[in-house]
Amino acid sequence: MLISAALAHADLLSDNASNSTDGTETASGDRWLTASFGTGGSPYKLQSVTLLLANTSGGVAEVDLYTDGGLQPESLLETLRPPSSTAADLTPTTFISDNATLSPNSTYWIVLKADSGELDWAWTADDSGTGEGFQDTWGLSDDAGASWYTYDVYPTQFSVNADVSGAPEPSTKGLLAAAGFLTAGILLLRRYRNQDGRG
Amino acid sequence: MAEAEGEIPTVTNKNMDSAPALGRREVILKTAGVLSLVGLGHIFKTSALAQTTSTITATPEETEGPYWVDEKLNRSDILTDPADNTIQQGFPLMLGVTVSQLANGKATPLSGAYVDIWHCNASGIYSDMAVEGTSGKKFLRGYQVTDAHGSVRFLTIYPGWYAGRTVHIHARVRLFSGSQTTYDFTTQFFFDDGITDIVYQRAPYSQRPGRDTINTVDSVYNTTDCLNGKTSGSELLLRLSEDSNHAVASFNIVIDTSTLPDTSCNGNTRGAPPPGGPPTGNPPPQPPAT
Numbered sequence: 001m002l003i004s005a006a007l008a009h010a011d012l013l014s015d016n017a018s019n020s021t022d023g024t025e026t027a028s029g030d031r032w033l034t035a036s037f038g039t040g041g042s043p044y045k046l047q048s049v050t051l052l053l054a055n056t057s058g059g060v061a062e063v064d065l066y067t068d069g070g071l072q073p074e075s076l077l078e079t080l081r082p083p084s085s086t087a088a089d090l091t092p093t094t095f096i097s098d099n100a101t102l103s104p105n106s107t108y109w110i111v112l113k114a115d116s117g118e119l120d121w122a123w124t125a126d127d128s129g130t131g132e133g134f135q136d137t138w139g140l141s142d143d144a145g146a147s148w149y150t151y152d153v154y155p156t157q158f159s160v161n162a163d164v165s166g167a168p169e170p171s172t173k174g175l176l177a178a179a180g181f182l183t184a185g186i187l188l189l190r191r192y193r194n195q196d197g198r199g
Numbered sequence: 200m201a202e203a204e205g206e207i208p209t210v211t212n213k214n215m216d217s218a219p220a221l222g223r224r225e226v227i228l229k230t231a232g233v234l235s236l237v238g239l240g241h242i243f244k245t246s247a248l249a250q251t252t253s254t255i256t257a258t259p260e261e262t263e264g265p266y267w268v269d270e271k272l273n274r275s276d277i278l279t280d281p282a283d284n285t286i287q288q289g290f291p292l293m294l295g296v297t298v299s300q301l302a303n304g305k306a307t308p309l310s311g312a313y314v315d316i317w318h319c320n321a322s323g324i325y326s327d328m329a330v331e332g333t334s335g336k337k338f339l340r341g342y343q344v345t346d347a348h349g350s351v352r353f354l355t356i357y358p359g360w361y362a363g364r365t366v367h368i369h370a371r372v373r374l375f376s377g378s379q380t381t382y383d384f385t386t387q388f389f390f391d392d393g394i395t396d397i398v399y400q401r402a403p404y405s406q407r408p409g410r411d412t413i414n415t416v417d418s419v420y421n422t423t424d425c426l427n428g429k430t431s432g433s434e435l436l437l438r439l440s441e442d443s444n445h446a447v448a449s450f451n452i453v454i455d456t457s458t459l460p461d462t463s464c465n466g467n468t469r470g471a472p473p474p475g476g477p478p479t480g481n482p483p484p485q486p487p488a489t
Contacts, residue, residue: 022308023347070440071447123348125307139295140352149295149352152438153451154308 013037013044013102015159016129016136017052017092024054024090024120025156027061030144033112033121034066034073035156038133039102044162046097048080049110052122052157053093055086059117063095066109072139072148073109090122092159102162107135110158111145122157133160255306258453259424259431263385264369266317266325270340276354277316277341280326287338289321289356290398291445294437297349298372301455308349309454315342315371316353321403323361357390357398357446360410365417365432366390372452382456388437388448389420398441 014037027033049063063080066073080095087093102108112121127136139150278287296314299306317340319325326336343351358366367387374382392413398404414420420432437448 025348070442071438071449072440147291147293147354147445148447149293149449150447151295151297151348151350151449151451153297153299153306154348154350 010047010161010163011044012131013039013133013160013162014129014131014135016124016126016134016155017050017157017159019124019126019128019157021052021090021122021157022125022154024122025138025140026118026120027112027114028059028118029114030142031114032141032145033138033156034109034140034148034150035138035158036068036107036109036135036150037131037160038107038135039104039162040132041104042164043104044102045099045165046078046102047099047161047163048094048096050092050094050159050161051110051112052090053086053112054088054090054120054122055117056088056120057117059086059119060115061086061093061095061119062113062115064111064113065097065100066111068107068109071137071150073111073145077108086119090120099163110160113144123154124157125154127153127155129155131160255301255304255453256424256426257301257455258384258386258451259422259426259434260384261387261419261422261431261435263371264387266319266328267369267371267385268317268327268340269315270327270337272337272341273343274341275343275352277339278355280336280338282335282337285338287320287356288403289359290401290404290441292355292357293445293447294353294355294368295447295449296351296353296370297449297451298345298351299349299451299453301453302457306451306453308345308347309456310345310347310349311374312345312349313342313371313373313375314345314351314452315340315373316355316368317341318355318358318368319361321356321359322407323359357395357404359404359407360399360412362411363418365392365412365414365420366395366410367417367419368437370450370452372454374456382454382459384452384454386452387419387435388450389414389417389432389435390437390448391439394439394441394446398446 025033046065049065051063053061055061061082063082065077065080067075067077069075078097078100080097082095083093112119123138129136136155137150137152138154138156139148141148272281279285280287294316296316298309298312298314300309317325320339324331324333326333326338326340328334339355341353343353345351358368360366367389370386370388372382372384373380399410414432417432420430420435422431423429424431424434435450437450439446439448441447
């Protein structure tokens with residue numbers, strides 16, 4: 001139980017969705033939107049991403065996970081599973097990951113595309129957020145991701161849920177080592193007491 | 200410092216609760232105690248880190264220099280010379296600029312601001328300058344008007360260099376009421392010298408070696424920000440990245456429109472000429488065409 005607790009627990013990696021909304025950016029056609037988040041010292045398994053979206057024109061939203069290309073998205077990692085519907089008003093809208101692996105100390109990009117119609121993504125003038133991976137960077141592309149313009153203030157609003165999991169990180173290895181020493185000590189103590197009782 | 204440009208925001212831990220007891224068995228409690236002793240207790244609790252915004256101050260004003268021309272070119276792609284449709288060659292640079300209004304210590308997006316940028320080409324030449332032999336050319340100049348998000352964007356190239364100056368881009372922010380200019384702010388953006396060295400290894404920059412001035416010895420970069428005593432250039436560094444295809448950069452210009460730009464400090468001295476002598480005959484600033 002101890003080990004499993006150390007290897008996996010849900011974490012809100014990045015979140016500014018509850019900030020006050022000050023406007024929206026529109027994704028449509030070749031106009032894609034993006035925002036970044038990071039990881040701390042641990043590997044993660046991505047669970048879901050929730051964007052504050054409005055679907056005012058019957059659009060079809062696609063949300064993708066990209067690697068970092070240095071202040072811009074680079075390579076597609078995963079297309080997240082969309083919800084069955086998206087609301088016309090600004091609503092937290094969750095897209096599910098198939099447990100994409102997130103490496104420690106890395107930046108990733110969420111990319112919003114409108115497969116049809118338009119989607120509005122809320123942004124906030126409040127640059128604060130929670131989660132160790134929060135970054136206040138957003139951006140847009142007018143040519144379907146061939147080139148990006150990114151900005152580091154007034155980010156779009158979203159949250160990222162992920163599990164700490166995968167290969168033990170250094171701190172987890174330390175935990176396991178500590179647990180091992182403790183267990184060995186207890187076993188030695190019991191053996192000593194048993195021998196003492198027999199003698 | 201200009202908000203968040205190249206600055207790592209403060210990160211504070213808002214949840215320092217102790218690790219919860221995990222069970223009644225002594226072995227578990229002892230384990231938790233050991234873990235706490237070795238600094239691993241945080242694994243047992245949900246962490247909540249908050250990023251807070253650092254103190255926001257207005258962006259330093261810098262001289263507009265001698266190469267300003269109010270071309271009134273409303274365009275995002277400034278590579279093309281509208282006079283002959285030639286395109287400037289160089290390493291592509293995607294520049295995103297946000298304009299923020301500072302009030303009561305808080306910055307908010309400023310819409311409707313006219314943002315001009317201008318800079319030299321890969322050979323260190325400015326357009327529309329008689330002394331440069333480019334009269335009538337209009338490459339690498341243009342303006343955009345900020346949207347509700349306070350943002351504009353420009354497709355340009357990484358600037359070249361010329362004697363006596365480090366690599367830079369000029370920027371001007373103006374507000375208008377009708378044809379009346381109600382606010383006029385100029386500054387310059389600077390580039391990380393390490394990235395410039397990488398970019399300059401590529402053509403056409405590599406055909407013109409011998410850059411003589413880097414940030415640390417540039418007279419404009421090393422002016423002092425009157426508001427905080429810092430080196431202005433360090434506050435005017437672009438957030439910058441490059442790969443094999445292009446560079447991406449951004450900057451957030453923070454202005455306080457409740458006061459006039461501080462021209463008594465280092466700003467807006469309207470053009471101390473660089474070595475080689477100043478050009479002449481620049482038209483006075485005019486409101487953009489509506």
